[in-house]
């Protein structure tokens with residue numbers, strides 16, 4: 001039996017993995033082991049089941065078939081499979097964005113309803129961008145018009161998605177030149193599905209370029225709108241203290257874990273859980289109170305805005321149930337393991353699905369709708385409270401591991417954090433890069449995957465980067481892995497950061513690893529790059545900047561879409577495990593070399609997080625040289 005420390009670097013996770021092993025309960029890691037050997041054709045991306053003449057597969061050794069029944073080559077098959085992953089990932093992000101837009105419309109049209117508009121300044125800023133008159137108009141009127149216009153953006157048939165115009169001019173011109181400036185996300189995804197239908201596009205390059213275009217509609221459209229409109233509705237994040245790991249669950253409280261991605265319901269759950277009505281109900285079942293905790297990106301959304309503690313990241317969803325202390329796990333969409341349905345009853349956890357898009361057989365479904373948000377939220381909290389007396393105390397085992405953290409860094413807040421309330425500005429960040437205190441900025445994002453010990457890739461990479469004076473921005477499960485390791489605390493800077501980065505962190509009082517949000521909030525990293533360029537002195541385009549991206553433990557199709565739009569925006573990006581395309585030399589070369597010529601950045605695949613960090617650092621050094629920046633201020637930081 002595998003040692004728990006081979007499965008996760010985190011002590012709380014190890015404790016629960018060991019518990020599962022003792023009780024002979026299979027977890028994602030065990031199911032992964034049972035799946036070995038995994039299908040080599042699938043791993044290489046050269047099986048096709050797009051039409052019913054197939055399934056077809058290409059012999060990677062060259063002895064067997066080199067074409068499908070229709071004549072599709074490994075290049076065509078691998079490219080088609082990959083961009084279909086982009087389509088699915090972009091759809092997930094952008095459908096999330098559309099749901100937020102509906103919630104904004106609900107808030108605007110029904111001021112007495114569940115939602116309020118919390119960030120009017122951001123609403124007005126967006127109104128200007130969308131050419132919406134504001135003089136003499138009520139906030140609600142403006143919000144309604146913005147919601148309608150934003151909804152039109154998702155389906156935009158012609159022209160350019162409006163937030164793409166936030167990108168620097170040279171980037172916009174590059175997108176137009178290569179015909180990848182995106183229209184609406186719906187349009188681009190439909191085009192991917194058509195282009196990759198049997199017997200349509202047989203040019204792997206053309207297929208991959210459409211993948212880029214659709215991903216840009218996600219990053220600069222669907223995801224960016226999701227982030228912006230969530231900020232308008234629920235407030236733009238500002239630094240906030242919180243905690244993470246399974247130890248945030250409380251023995252004597254009703255524990256409700258919210259898991260998935262969308263904050264529209266979970267924001268209401270926060271209010272419901274704090275209400276006197278629900279607290280009184282909890283008292284009736286002898287609970288000391290109601291403890292709401294996050295999981296995955298719904299958790300990140302609540303953590304960033306409300307300071308709600310996070311119980312964990314993707315691979316911890318089953319482990320949270322194993323504590324026997326979760327009275328309700330409420331799931332919305334994305335990254336929810338179907339395995340929860342069988343596991344939950346054994347540990348008296350009431351699993352509740354809430355989205356019409358994500359149900360599970362035999363699991364209670366309490367459907368969420370924006371127009372009855374608070375009613376549904378109260379119903380769900382009540383279900384958790386009613387389940388509390390069913391807990392079997394002898395089965396409760398909450399690992400004693402909790403880590404403090406600071407989250408809530410938005411691209412906008414960086415202005416204030418660095419420049420102060422009176423002179424908000426990116427100038428201090430630009431100067432720190434120009435003078436060689438900070439080498440560059442890395443975005444380390446994405447999931448966890450049982451192929452890699454949980455957290456090893458994220459934490460090792462982040463530590464290596466900060467040691468080399470690289471400021472690290474994190475989102476999603478990467479942020480939570482670093483948080484568990486203590487990297488989201490200012491003190492971490494003193495102990496681990498290189499001397500230049502340490503100086504900056506000490507002066508500002510910030511951690512060297514900044515939590516900027518959930519998966520859709522990777523758009524905040526793009527905006528931070530735009531703000532740096534606007535501040536001046538570091539080039540004209542995003543591809544000029546000493547920045548890099550990484551997804552060391554990715555698993556989701558959303559990660560492929562994110563990778564595509566980040567590279568398409570000009571940022572070199574390393575994936576820990578390769579995209580499933582290695583069965584096609586041409587597609588692999590396109591991703592890892594040719595894209596450099598087209599969009600000024602490309603992918604690399606590197607499983608060793610230290611080597612991957614070094615690739616990112618090399619890239620930053622080359623960009624620094626091209627910009628003729630000062631040498632790094634402290635030479636010793638350059639060595640790893």
Ligand code: SF4
Nearest residue numbers: 048051054056068070
């Ligand atoms: Fe086979 Fe071509 Fe059909 Fe794919 S599209 S399953 S390669 S015949």
Ligand code: MSK
Nearest residue numbers: 297335446447476477
């Ligand atoms: S939750 S997409 S496992 S980051 Fe956003 Fe984590 Fe990846 Fe889901």
